[in-house]
Amino acid sequence: MEKREKLYEGKAKVLYTTDSENLLVQYFKDDTTAFDGAKKEVLEDKGVINCAISTVIFEYLEKHGVRTHFVERLSPREMLVKRCEIIPVEVVVRNVAAGSFCRRYGVEEGTPLKEPLVEYFYKSDELHDPMVCPNHVYLFGWATREELGQMTKAALEVNELLKKFFDEIDILLVDFKLEFGRHNGEVILADEITPDSCRLWDKSTMEVLDKDRFRKDMGKVVESYKEVYRRIMERYERVEE
Amino acid sequence: MEKREKLYEGKAKVLYTTDSENLLVQYFKDDTTAFDGAKKEVLEDKGVINCAISTVIFEYLEKHGVRTHFVERLSPREMLVKRCEIIPVEVVVRNVAAGSFCRRYGVEEGTPLKEPLVEYFYKSDELHDPMVCPNHVYLFGWATREELGQMTKAALEVNELLKKFFDEIDILLVDFKLEFGRHNGEVILADEITPDSCRLWDKSTMEVLDKDRFRKDMGKVVESYKEVYRRIMERYERVEE
Ligand SMILES: Nc1ncnc2c1ncn2[C@@H]1O[C@H](COP(=O)(O)OP(=O)(O)O)[C@@H](O)[C@H]1O
Ligand SMILES: Nc1ncnc2c1ncn2[C@@H]1O[C@H](COP(=O)(O)OP(=O)(O)O)[C@@H](O)[C@H]1O
Numbered sequence: 346m347e348k349r350e351k352l353y354e355g356k357a358k359v360l361y362t363t364d365s366e367n368l369l370v371q372y373f374k375d376d377t378t379a380f381d382g383a384k385k386e387v388l389e390d391k392g393v394i395n396c397a398i399s400t401v402i403f404e405y406l407e408k409h410g411v412r413t414h415f416v417e418r419l420s421p422r423e424m425l426v427k428r429c430e431i432i433p434v435e436v437v438v439r440n441v442a443a444g445s446f447c448r449r450y451g452v453e454e455g456t457p458l459k460e461p462l463v464e465y466f467y468k469s470d471e472l473h474d475p476m477v478c479p480n481h482v483y484l485f486g487w488a489t490r491e492e493l494g495q496m497t498k499a500a501l502e503v504n505e506l507l508k509k510f511f512d513e514i515d516i517l518l519v520d521f522k523l524e525f526g527r528h529n530g531e532v533i534l535a536d537e538i539t540p541d542s543c544r545l546w547d548k549s550t551m552e553v554l555d556k557d558r559f560r561k562d563m564g565k566v567v568e569s570y571k572e573v574y575r576r577i578m579e580r581y582e583r584v585e586e
Numbered sequence: 587m588e589k590r591e592k593l594y595e596g597k598a599k600v601l602y603t604t605d606s607e608n609l610l611v612q613y614f615k616d617d618t619t620a621f622d623g624a625k626k627e628v629l630e631d632k633g634v635i636n637c638a639i640s641t642v643i644f645e646y647l648e649k650h651g652v653r654t655h656f657v658e659r660l661s662p663r664e665m666l667v668k669r670c671e672i673i674p675v676e677v678v679v680r681n682v683a684a685g686s687f688c689r690r691y692g693v694e695e696g697t698p699l700k701e702p703l704v705e706y707f708y709k710s711d712e713l714h715d716p717m718v719c720p721n722h723v724y725l726f727g728w729a730t731r732e733e734l735g736q737m738t739k740a741a742l743e744v745n746e747l748l749k750k751f752f753d754e755i756d757i758l759l760v761d762f763k764l765e766f767g768r769h770n771g772e773v774i775l776a777d778e779i780t781p782d783s784c785r786l787w788d789k790s791t792m793e794v795l796d797k798d799r800f801r802k803d804m805g806k807v808v809e810s811y812k813e814v815y816r817r818i819m820e821r822y823e824r825v826e827e
């Protein structure tokens with residue numbers, strides 16, 4: 346499948362049209378941003394690692410019954426995906442308190458939550474991704490009740506699957522962000538699942554292995570992403586092939 | 587019913603215990619605050635007007651089947667209320683975009699909403715009343731699913747009743763904030779309904795008749811509250827007696 350035109354260039358990825366109207370190429374850049382793009386750096390190899398991790402995770406989710414936009418990995422930085430009409434609601438699932446949740450509700454970072462928490466944010470860099478309730482989603486017409494219900498259900502399923510997936514490689518899945526889109530009248534999981542979009546802590550040392558290393562200037566960002574990928578490969582490669 | 591001990595002094599009201607364990611005196615102060623108490627002034631007579639307005643509104647709501655904490659007005663600044671265990675979730679109903687909603691979602695002030703929007707906030711001055719979703723309410727155990735369902739239903743009923751109530755006196759009910767509490771195992775409407783807790787605009791001139799006059803230094807704060815009360819009395823006094 347060949348790339349044709351650049352459809353959209355985002356902060357971390359570029360989408361290209363293909364010969365097929367229904368398919369896009371998702372290209373993973375090395376660009377890394379935080380705070381709605383205010384902080385920005387190019388981190389060598391990050392795009393390759395993220396494309397690889399996202400590939401393994403989408404394949405794992407598909408195998409376990411989750412419908413995603415993933416078709417196949419085309420090259421180190423490119424994956425073929427189903428073209429979606431993205432629903433501008435970021436769905437966040439949290440297992441452990443971290444980040445903005447701690448600041449918003451005065452909870453100490455690292456506090457385990459009694460049950461997985463699903464939060465919703467309006468995808469808008471300009472407005473700094475403000476939090477929303479399901480009521481806002483319906484009012485603004487971003488998704489129907491049925492669609493948001495499907496997204497929530499899928500997000501909780503993904504959480505159960507990924508908790509297990511990471512637990513096997515001694516990583517605690519603290520939280521993650523998902524995006525969904527409409528494809529052929531169906532709501533499917535889109536975008537990426539990578540250390541850019543998840544909080545991942547080493548289970549024994551609680552070492553941060555995700556984008557917080559970049560946000561907080563902790564150094565060894567790509568090294569940590571590579572460590573996540575190394576563990577994934579060690580545990581899952583032979584099983585999956 | 588006599589006041590005994592000061593139970594709680596808030597930003598705008600004081601609660602006193604009474605001879606009855608089940609009843610409190612709610613005393614309306616002239617103190618007026620905004621921005622979580624950062625801005626503060628004493629506005630002469632405000633407490634009297636707010637006590638009077640809240641009285642008429644609670645009586646009107648009770649007459650139309652809404653369960654409230656209101657028992658009776660005892661004096662110009664005091665009402666007898668049922669003692670509640672306050673649920674720390676402020677329920678906001680919006681009919682027209684204004685205030686924080688506009689800033690959060692980039693909507694122009696004054697835009698009518700397609701349908702009434704219910705929002706939830708965690709009542710915490712310290713955290714600046716952060717927005718929450720029903721999911722947060724359940725996770726933190728602030729209210730059960732059943733209680734929040736009752737609060738939401740009651741809030742929408744109150745909205746329909748108050749839209750009509752204010753429409754009759756040429757006032758647009760833009761939005762308002764409610765607090766609920768548990769009393770004898772039942773969830774009832776508590777706190778106050780006043781120009782401190784509602785946005786009220788004159789329907790023909792769009793003049794602001796509520797606490798935004800204080801927040802935005804527009805002057806004539808108590809005068810506007812008095813105008814609201816004057817219209818209420820003119821329209822409702824003879825009907826109610
Ligand atoms: N399958 C898909 N079809 C269409 N758009 C997609 C698909 N998957 C992801 N997207 C969108 O493509 C963009 C991915 O690039 P990214 O750099 O993450 O952008 P952004 O800066 O907007 O987050 C996102 O806006 C995302 O919503
Ligand atoms: N019926 C009631 N029983 C117990 N507490 C109540 C009742 N009605 C209102 N309250 C609480 O009393 C306080 C009223 O005073 P206020 O000045 O508004 O306080 P605050 O500064 O906390 O908003 C609020 O905290 C409110 O939640």
Ligand SMILES: [Mg+2]
Binds near residue numbers: 356
């Ligand atoms: Mg993105």
Ligand SMILES: [Mg+2]
Binds near residue numbers: 596597598
């Ligand atoms: Mg109050």
